[in-house]
Amino acid sequence: MSKTIVSIALWALGGWLLGAWLGAATGWAVFALGLLIMVLVSGLQLSRIARWVHHIDEPPPPSIGPWDEILAPIYRKLKQNRLDLKERNRNFQRALLAAEALPDGALTLAPDKSLLWCNQTAASHLGLDLSRDRGHSILNIIRTPEFARYAHQDHWDKPLTLHLGRGLHMRTLLLHMTPYAVGQFLMVTRDITQIERLESTRKDFVANVSHEMRTPLTVLSGFIETLLDLPDDAIPLDQRRRYLHLMEQQAHNMQALVSDLLTLSALESSPNGQGEPVVLAPLIRTALTQAQAISKDRHLFDVQISDTLAIIGQASELSSAISNLLTNAVRYTPAGGTIRVRWALLPDGQASYQVADTGIGIDYALIPRLTERFFRVDRGRSRASGGTGLGLAITKHVALRHQASLDIDSTPGEGSTFTIRFPASRVCDASAAPPQSKQAAQAL
Template sequence: MTKTLFSIGAWALLGWLVGSWLGPKVGWGLFSLGLLIMILVSGWQLSRIAHWAKNVDDPPPPSMGPWDDILAPIYRKLRNSTREMGLLKRNLDSLMQAAEALPDGAITLDEAMQVTWCNQTASEHIGLNLETDRNHSILNILREPEFARYARQNKWPGPVLLHLTYDGHEKSLLAQLTQYGVGQFLLVTRDVTQVEKLETTRKDFVANVSHELRTPLTVLAGFLETLCDMPPEAFSQAQRDHYQRLMLEQAQRMQAIVADLLTLSALESSPQAGGRPIQLGQVVHEALQQARILSGGQHVFVENIAHDICVTGSETELASAVSNLLTNAIRYTPKDGTITVSWFMTEDGHACYSVQDTGIGIAAQDIPRLTERFYRVDRGRSRATGGTGLGLAITRHVALRHNAELTIHSRLGAGSTFSLIFPSSRLSTAR
């Protein structure tokens, strides 16, 4: 404004001086010409300013005369605002990335319980698609009566456990609603499917251990009570020997269960097996000698063993797995049945230890559960043959610790084949 007034004053002074010399008309004409020039220059400057206003991120045009004092602070303010907005955007992006990386699902809802945003984990938990489900009620998306009752409460002191079926898989979710701001809600979901499975496994394990130990303990306690309550002359020496033998068998059965439980615990708690190269053919040969003794000549054994293949690992663990598969074959193969034991290289460079029998076989629905602890297809037969119900569970853990795979092929009444397949990374050739 000062510059404009100064320019008008300068033209007026110049017009007065010229008018004093050449006459008033010339002076007024010169003054009018100066005002016209100032108007044209101002129009040109306004045109440049209007062009700059279309892209205010660029610096303003220089030499704008009286406009310089106005444009300079505006540009500084815009530049500071742009810098602050950039910082806020980076912080917002960082927060959104952190929200997307959360292991729990997060869903924001408005006052009508309509979805406004969710992270990827929430999409996986409840099958939510933000593009199509935005501004839709969460009650229409998560159609669970338990959740509907929970969401309609005035307060949510704790989470609600939901059991969902999504893409054919059963899933357990903990859902917690929280209010934040005014008319805004946050729904947090956590997948506890594995936790529930572990808890169920733990309960089943405790129940199974109690059940397995109860029978021998009951038998043992019963015999002891009988021997203690009855007078010595009530039993002959032959009867006492018979009772003592039965008690010893039950005590040994409990010892076998405890020993297998300790083996399982050691396998689960210790790091992955490293070890040294083991000639598994020799381990299989020794296990076969013990198997023949256990069989008592009632089975036919066929051997197909390569002695030059070594497996890097723990000899004790491998011997346990080899022996367990052989023992199971003997227990479930009738007299005069054939048991074929093989240890060989496969065409794809792996090594396979397999035990094939002509026993009673296994129904298809039972095969997936065979490696569960204490799971038995025929409980009475397993106990009668001295099984603890833990052999295949131990074998599976040994296989996992040696990067191997336990495969089971069987048909009811047509025998079974149990195989341990070791990867090439675990193999070497004996010298």
Template sequence: MNKTLYSIAAWAILAVLLGSWLGSTIGWAVFALGLLLMVLISGMQLQKIRGWVRDLHQPPPVSIGPWDEILAPVYRQLKADREQIASLNRGIEAIMLAAEALPDGAITLDESMGLQWCNQTAAEHLGLNLDTDMHHSIFNILRAPEFTQYVSQNKWDSPLLLHTEQAGLDKSLLIQLSPYGFGQFLMVTRDVTQVEKLETTRKDFVANVSHELRTPLTVLFGFLETLREHPADSFSVEQRERYEQMMFEQAQHMQAIVADLLTLSTLESSPPTEGRPVRVSLIIQHALEQAKALSNGQHQFVENIDPALCIVGSENELTSAISNLLTNAIRYTPKDGTITVSWYSTEDGGACYSVQDTGIGIAPQDIPRLTERFYRADKGRSRATGGTGLGLAITRHVAMRHNAELLIQSQFGTGSMFTLRFAPLRVRTL
């Protein structure tokens, strides 16, 4: 504004001077011409301003007369606002990324329980799709009577355990609803399917241990009670020896269960060690000597063992796994059956230890559960042969600790083959 006044004053002074020299008509003409030039220049400046207004992200045009003082602070404020908005957007993006990274599901609902937003975890938990489910009522998306009853409460002090099915798989979800803001709600979901399975496994394990120990304890208690309540001379020497032998066998069975439980606990709780190269052929030969003694000449053994192959690992753990597979083959193979033991290298540089028998075989539905603790495909025969029900569970843990996998092939009534396949990184050659 000051520049405009100064310009008008300058033209007026010039017009007065020229008017006093050349006449008033010339003076007024010069003054009018000055005003016209100022209007034209002002129009050009306004045209530049109009161009700038179309893209306020660009700096304002320079040399636009009195508009410089007006547009400069406007541009500075616009720039400061843009930087603040960008900073706020970065903060929002960081919050959204953090919400997406949460291990739990997060869902925001409006006052009518309509879906506003959810992270990817929640979408996976409940099968949500923001493109199609946004603004839809959560009751139409999650149709479960217990969920409706839970949300209908006035307070949500504790979470809801909800069992759902997604893509044919059962899921257990903990759902917690909390109010926030003005009439909005936050729903947090947590997948506890694995936790529930572990809890079920723990309960089954305690029940199985109790059952496995109860049987020999009952036998021991029964015999001890019988011997205690009757005079010593009421039993013949043969009867007493038979009772003592049976008690001894039951005590041995309990000792074997406890030993296997301790082994399994050690494998689960201790970190795997780097180990050293172990000559597996020597372990197999020693295990075969014990197996032949246990067989007592009732089985035929076929050996195919590479003496140069070694495995980097724990000798004690490998001995346990190798012996377990051999012992099982003897227990479940009838008299005159054949047991083939192989230790060989594979084409990819790995190594395999396999025990194949011509035993009773395993039903297809039992194979996936064989490595569960105390699981028995043939409960009566397992106990009759003295098994603890933990051998394959121990073998599976040993395999995992040595970068190996336990493979089971079987045909019911024909025979089975158990294979430990070791990864190349564990194999050494003498």
């Protein structure tokens, strides 16, 4: 504005000087011409400003006279606002990325409990599709009475445990809702399916161990009380020896159970190392000797063992798995049956340890449960033969720790075949095994 006043004053001064020299009419004409030029220039500047308004992100046009003082601060403010907005957008994107990286699910809900946003974890937990479910009530998405009661509360001091799905697809979620902002709600979801399964397994394991230990302890305590309460001459020597033999048998069963529990615990808690080349032929022959001692010549053994094959792994673990399969075959094969043992290299480079029997067989529906702890097809037969119900669970753990698979094929009344397949990456030649490894295998 000051520039405009100065310009008018200069044109007026020029007109006055020319009027004093050439006459008043000339002075007024010059003054009018100056004003006309100022109007034209101002109009040109306004047109340039009008064009700039349509591209306001660009710098204002230069040389626009008095408008420079007005537009420059406006442009600087707009530029600063754009920078602030970009920084806020970057912070918002960072927050979204952080929310997506959370191991727990997160949902934001409107005051009417309609879905505003959720991360991928929450979408996976609840089967959500944000593009489809945004704006829909969470009560229409999670249709369970317990969640409806939970969501309609005024305060949420405790989380809700919710079971969704059925059968193998059952999922257990921990949901916690809390208010935030103005009338909105934040809901956090956590998948505790595995934790719940582990807790159930732990409870079942404790109950099974207690049950397995109770039987031999009851027998032992009963015989001990009988022997203590009666005079020495009240029990014949043969009967006393029979009592002691039964007590010894029950003590041996408890010892075997504790040993298997310690083995299973060591497999689950110890780190899974790569190991070293182990020749399996001596381990298999040692296990065969033990199995034949249990068999007492009641079974026919058909054995084919490769002496040139070795496995990269742990000798003690492999010995346990080998022995468990052979012992089970002896226990569940009637007298006169055949037990076939094979240790060979397969055409695809894998190695296979296989134990097949002509025993009682297993129903197809029960095969998936065979490797469960304490599961027995025939409890009476297993206990009578000293089985703990942990042998196949140990064998499966050993196989998994060696990247191997345990395959089970069985037909009731015809027999069963158990096969451990070792991957080609674990197979090596027996010559690669160090001498101390061969000696340790023979000792086992």
